[in-house]
Amino acid sequence: MTGRFWEGAVIAVAAVVLSAGVAGAKEVDWGALNPEYREATFVKDTGVCLGCHEEVHAAYAETTHGKAFRFNPRNALQKLDCEACHGPRSKHIEDPDDRLALRTLAAAQRSAICLQCHQDGGRMHWRSGAHQAAGQSCSDCHSVMRKRSDRGLLSAESEQAVCYTCHANVRAEAQKASHHPIREGKIRCSDCHNPHGSVTRGMLAGGSVNQTCYSCHQEKRGPFLWEHAPVRESCLTCHTPHGSNNRDLLNLKGPAQCISCHQYGGHVNQFRYNRVSTPYGNGCVNCHVTVHGSNHPSGAKFNR
Ligand code: HEC
Ligand code: HEC
Ligand code: HEC
Ligand code: HEC
Ligand code: HEC
Ligand code: HEC
Ligand code: HEC
Ligand code: HEC
Ligand code: HEC
Ligand code: HEC
Incomplete structure (x- = not known):
């Protein structure tokens, strides 16, 4: 490939411009996630992606991101739309076989992509939390390409269904005669836990039991x-x-x-x-x- 030096300069400039225009969000170092991204630049045109990916579009357009990025992008990162999560894609549109699939990244790297924009509040202790430590990533609980839940872009219809895919023992506990009314839908796991991590044992939502x-x-x-x-x-x-x-x-x-x-x-x-x-x-x-x-x-x- 020719002109790599020149492209590198463009990426460097683009990165500066991006982070300058981003409040409360910080772009991930794509090249550090996968060296292949170093050779690509941002296309910054969702229309180009949809030329070949019409099949994902209808579902994605219904999601919180699809709506926010399209109708109300609040900074340069959000304006990247697909590429905010899928990284610079110029190489991919030249050669679709160059897929740069997210699944080739390690769990912590995939989470880092989401944390560009979601480092705030609830995710403050993500990196020291039990889920990251156990090799889970955001997409183990969230589904971003398709809306599957009423709220929170969860990967299943209800929060408890998401948690029970891995915590079957808690489901068994909650079936017992005396139980917190989780299955009755009166309280949720996340009323007591912060699934994103917290400073307490058991990732509790409060400062102590x-x-x-x-x-x-x-x-x-x-x-x-x-x-x-x-x-x-x-x-x-x-x-x-x-x-x-x-x-x-x-x-x-x-x-x-x-x-x-x-x-x-x-x-x-x-x-x-x-x-x-x-x-x-x-x-x-x-x-x-x-x-x-x-x-x-x-x-x-x-x-x-
Ligand atoms: C010239 C057609 C074309 C364009 C333009 C294109 N893609 Fe693709 N893309 C493909 C093909 C073909 C595949 C592989 C088949 C598949 O999984 O659908 C693919 C796969 C992907 C994958 C899945 C990788 C994997 O294997 O999991 C992602 C993510 C993706 N493209 C994102 C994008 C984004 C974002 C854009 C716009 C910047 C874009 N594509 C533009 C043709 C294209
Ligand atoms: C908020 C981050 C995010 C945005 C924005 C985003 N994607 Fe994805 N995309 C993902 C993740 C994570 C996956 C893999 C797991 C999943 O499906 O949740 C994925 C999977 C895909 C796949 C693989 C096939 C599939 O359905 O699993 C394609 C193709 C794709 N995205 C294309 C796009 C296109 C085109 C856009 C813009 C119209 C886009 N994505 C916007 C995060 C995002
Ligand atoms: C470019 C910035 C950006 C990236 C990257 C990003 N998000 Fe978001 N996300 C947003 C914005 C903007 C909203 C809309 C809510 C708001 O105003 O904060 C949002 C909302 C959400 C919500 C709440 C949805 C709802 O309907 O309540 C979840 C969950 C979420 N994002 C998960 C993820 C995950 C998982 C990833 C990585 C695959 C990701 N986000 C990547 C910007 C981003
Ligand atoms: C163990 C499951 C799980 C994992 C892993 C997880 N989340 Fe969540 N997340 C949830 C649940 C449950 C909610 C609450 C949904 C609701 O509002 O009902 C939530 C809510 C959110 C929200 C919207 C409410 C808020 O706190 O702002 C965002 C944004 C979000 N998650 C981002 C992320 C990101 C980014 C990651 C990865 C770093 C991640 N989540 C990993 C379970 C998870
Ligand atoms: C993809 C699998 C998976 C999902 C989904 C999942 N977890 Fe976990 N969770 C784990 C693993 C792995 C651990 C660490 C080993 C263990 O304690 O079982 C863990 C640990 C925990 C812990 C113990 C933390 C500690 O410090 O001991 C709590 C609490 C927890 N998860 C709550 C939740 C809640 C609430 C949900 C749903 C919002 C959820 N988990 C969804 C896999 C998952
Ligand atoms: C999000 C709110 C919420 C939190 C936090 C909460 N509870 Fe409860 N608790 C409830 C509700 C709702 C009931 C059912 C009350 C009813 O049916 O009248 C309940 C019932 C109980 C009962 C009686 C159970 C029975 O069989 O009648 C005990 C004991 C209890 N909680 C202890 C605790 C303990 C210990 C904690 C902290 C680990 C806790 N609760 C945290 C909402 C909560
Ligand atoms: C029939 C009523 C009654 C029952 C049942 C009862 N207690 Fe008591 N208990 C009392 C009274 C009254 C006192 C106060 C005696 C005093 O003020 O000197 C007391 C005092 C105590 C004390 C203070 C020390 C002492 O011995 O004076 C302890 C500890 C105690 N009870 C524990 C228990 C336990 C444990 C049980 C169940 C195995 C139990 N009690 C059942 C009425 C009862
Ligand atoms: C009423 C509050 C409350 C609710 C609701 C709740 N938990 Fe817990 N959970 C706790 C407390 C308290 C602990 C113990 C923390 C400690 O070890 O000090 C705990 C421990 C755990 C643990 C680690 C130990 C174990 O039992 O495996 C997991 C995993 C867990 N909870 C998952 C869940 C899931 C999944 C849900 C929803 C189905 C849920 N919890 C609902 C309060 C709650
Ligand atoms: C020394 C043992 C003990 C400790 C510690 C304890 N409880 Fe209880 N709790 C009981 C007993 C015994 C009952 C049944 C009382 C009855 O039938 O009169 C009960 C009943 C309850 C109930 C249901 C009935 C009611 O009084 O509302 C709730 C809710 C409750 N406890 C919450 C808590 C919370 C919250 C804590 C921590 C601040 C706590 N308990 C600590 C022994 C304890
Ligand atoms: C984890 C241990 C523990 C458990 C379980 C426990 N207690 Fe206590 N209790 C104590 C301690 C410690 C004290 C204060 C020290 C003392 O005076 O003996 C105390 C004090 C008391 C007193 C006053 C004693 C006095 O001499 O003034 C009574 C009455 C009492 N407890 C009743 C109960 C009853 C009834 C239960 C069951 C619902 C219960 N306790 C469960 C540890 C416990």
Whole structure:
């Protein structure tokens, strides 16, 4: 190929012009992703692509990107349309066999293409999150060429369907008798998790387990006059988040939950107090009605 030096200069200039015109978005170094891109320039004409790719167009035009890039491009990157994600394509239109397919790139490289524009907010911890670490990329959950969900360009109709393709164990949990109403569609995985990564273990949406739970169960936040130590430590000392065969998402059945810590003398060790099958059935909470904390002046034993 001739004129490579000249083309290189054009790319360098184009890159400067692009990044100068882009607010909050930063163009990826295509040449670093795949050296083949170094020899190509941006065509900057969706019409040219559609000349040969009419088949993808109808579906793509219905997507958030298809609409935004066509009708309301807010910077030079968005104006590239197809090439914002597929990279400089002059070589490909000269020789379609030069496909520069995205699937030949590593997962992290494919994500880097999306992060040109989506480094913000929710994706702040993507690079330290469990999904990137496990080799997942944006397109494992998102479908960008075709709209498959009502919102969020998800790769399946509902969010839970997307997550369950890989997290079958959580689906099984959520089928149990006591469960967070995920399958009823009242809450979503992403109410508690940030699938893009977060600073907490388990990629939680809140700053900790308890902060996450308080976002909906505010009445458990306190502060209480009488605090019950394990509640402040973590809701998960007694509860499991997705589902349980014990009532109220408890880890253990009835009194067993309490006895796992309170084994010393007195009534706690008497049969009629600590067996599920006794008249006190649910056990301890029949009398200790405020296990999450009490504001009653004489609620030190969580009896009121
Ligand atoms: C001269 C015809 C032609 C033009 C113009 C053209 N393509 Fe292609 N493209 C093809 C052919 C042929 C293939 C390979 C067959 C297929 O997968 O459809 C292809 C494949 C692709 C692929 C899939 C690569 C893979 O294997 O996964 C992408 C992405 C692509 N083209 C993007 C573009 C973009 C973006 C433009 C506009 C800048 C463009 N094409 C312009 C003919 C063309
Ligand atoms: C927001 C990024 C993005 C934009 C914009 C985009 N694509 Fe794609 N395209 C992808 C990704 C990612 C894939 C592969 C996986 C998938 O289908 O989600 C892909 C796949 C393709 C394929 C391979 C065949 C297929 O359907 O899998 C073709 C051809 C293609 N795109 C052409 C285009 C054309 C033409 C445009 C502009 C009209 C365009 N794309 C705009 C990201 C994008
Ligand atoms: C050139 C910039 C750019 C690139 C590259 C880009 N996006 Fe976007 N994306 C946008 C814009 C603009 C919107 C419209 C929403 C907005 O105004 O922020 C958007 C919206 C989205 C949405 C929300 C859609 C909805 O309907 O709620 C998702 C999900 C998304 N992009 C995923 C991706 C993925 C995955 C990739 C890589 C395959 C990608 N984007 C690449 C600019 C980009
Ligand atoms: C494990 C699945 C998963 C992965 C991987 C993933 N996302 Fe998402 N993404 C989601 C879910 C779920 C939503 C929420 C959709 C909704 O609004 O209902 C979302 C929403 C978004 C949105 C729109 C709302 C917002 O936060 O601005 C954008 C943009 C987005 N994702 C971009 C990306 C990009 C870029 C990547 C790769 C770096 C990526 N996502 C990887 C699951 C994922
Ligand atoms: C393409 C497969 C895939 C999809 C889809 C997927 N995940 Fe994951 N996820 C993984 C892998 C792999 C890991 C890391 C290994 C593990 O913990 O199972 C992981 C880990 C996690 C973790 C544990 C993080 C940690 O720090 O231990 C959470 C939480 C999670 N995913 C939530 C989600 C949610 C919510 C969705 C849907 C929005 C989703 N995942 C969709 C593959 C996937
Ligand atoms: C009510 C909040 C909540 C909802 C809703 C929720 N999770 Fe979780 N999830 C958690 C908490 C809390 C943990 C434990 C984090 C820790 O280890 O400290 C967790 C752990 C996980 C883990 C890692 C451990 C494991 O069990 O494999 C995965 C994966 C996961 N959740 C996926 C999902 C998926 C997929 C959905 C939706 C179907 C979902 N979660 C819905 C709160 C929630
Ligand atoms: C996005 C909101 C939301 C978040 C966050 C949330 N929950 Fe819930 N929780 C609910 C809803 C909705 C119900 C069902 C209430 C109902 O049916 O009356 C529920 C029910 C419960 C129940 C009773 C279950 C039963 O079988 O009746 C427990 C226990 C519970 N949540 C604990 C937690 C814990 C622990 C966390 C933090 C890991 C948490 N929740 C986070 C919304 C949430
Ligand atoms: C010491 C064990 C323990 C800890 C820790 C704990 N809970 Fe509970 N939780 C219980 C028991 C026992 C029940 C059943 C109470 C009953 O039947 O009176 C319950 C019931 C619930 C319920 C359903 C009934 C109601 O009171 O609304 C919710 C919601 C709940 N817990 C949320 C939380 C949250 C949020 C946290 C963390 C801030 C938490 N729990 C920490 C033991 C605990
Ligand atoms: C993870 C361990 C743990 C679990 C589980 C637990 N507790 Fe506690 N509980 C404590 C600690 C620690 C204290 C404060 C230290 C103390 O006074 O013994 C406490 C204090 C109490 C007190 C007041 C004790 C006093 O002497 O003032 C009562 C009553 C109580 N818990 C009842 C319960 C009941 C009922 C349950 C079951 C729903 C339960 N606890 C589950 C650890 C636990
Ligand atoms: C019939 C009602 C009742 C039941 C059932 C009950 N308690 Fe109590 N518990 C009390 C009363 C009343 C006190 C307060 C005694 C006091 O103020 O001196 C108390 C006190 C306690 C204390 C504080 C230390 C002590 O012994 O005085 C702990 C811990 C405790 N209960 C745990 C439990 C556990 C665990 C269970 C279930 C195995 C349970 N209780 C079942 C009524 C009950």
